[in-house]
Amino acid sequence: MEKFNVQPGTKVAPDRFHITVMEEGPYLVYGQPPLKQQFMLPNREGEIWYYKAGKEYATQDEPTALCRCGASKTKPYCDGSHVHTDWDPSLTASEEPLLDEAESFGGPEVALTDNREYCAFARFCDAKGQVWNLVEEEGERARDLTIREADRCPAGRLSAWLDASHPHEPHFEPSLGLLEDPQRGCSGALWVRGGIPIQREDGFVYEIRNRVTLCRCGQSSNKPYCDGTHASMGFRDGLPGKPEPDGEEW
Numbered sequence: 001m002e003k004f005n006v007q008p009g010t011k012v013a014p015d016r017f018h019i020t021v022m023e024e025g026p027y028l029v030y031g032q033p034p035l036k037q038q039f040m041l042p043n044r045e046g047e048i049w050y051y052k053a054g055k056e057y058a059t060q061d062e063p064t065a066l067c068r069c070g071a072s073k074t075k076p077y078c079d080g081s082h083v084h085t086d087w088d089p090s091l092t093a094s095e096e097p098l099l100d101e102a103e104s105f106g107g108p109e110v111a112l113t114d115n116r117e118y119c120a121f122a123r124f125c126d127a128k129g130q131v132w133n134l135v136e137e138e139g140e141r142a143r144d145l146t147i148r149e150a151d152r153c154p155a156g157r158l159s160a161w162l163d164a165s166h167p168h169e170p171h172f173e174p175s176l177g178l179l180e181d182p183q184r185g186c187s188g189a190l191w192v193r194g195g196i197p198i199q200r201e202d203g204f205v206y207e208i209r210n211r212v213t214l215c216r217c218g219q220s221s222n223k224p225y226c227d228g229t230h231a232s233m234g235f236r237d238g239l240p241g242k243p244e245p246d247g248e249e250w
Contacts, residue, residue, distance in 0.1 A: 007210065017033055057178070068214070071218065093225050187216065
């Protein structure tokens, strides 16, 4: 059996699950993972703080083709628009493990790693004074906030470490999310959770990670991963659904 890179803290999904990134086309999803909208919502202070699920979309076709050019009129599914739209499908992301190029931040209670190349502009890291400041503080509150904010980074750009070999990772079943950002009035990445392998059409398998965000707007400079460009361009997928904030607070 071929050996793949697996990020520490990741449980690889069962064999039936995987995603193939077509060289000039969509994401082909295998294994029928559940696919739901995931709204990123603020607390009463206006800080992005929690997720709330929205509408579920079918993944019963094998494979299910999901749009990655941003132009499909049947989002989240591919309708062939990638053939005619003006976009660059080039897969330019590093083939190296995420942690190899990550910065490390040590603290008295917990450590933090950060690879900015994978930022999906979710902004969970900004709450309560920013995670890079929190990690340097002493006390249970700072530790818990550091872990909470790192865990909610959908891209896995951030990881909290309780010791040198075991990152704190949230548990996810193999599943997909369509990130929605009502605060910015835009739609975000395809959120891949639970150790689902992602491979190119040529067979290369990217590092398998518990949390990954894939570009849906077609304009990322780090494809297949999201780099937050959807926010600056105001990408909207046009999908219905707008759950009201719950006022969840710390």
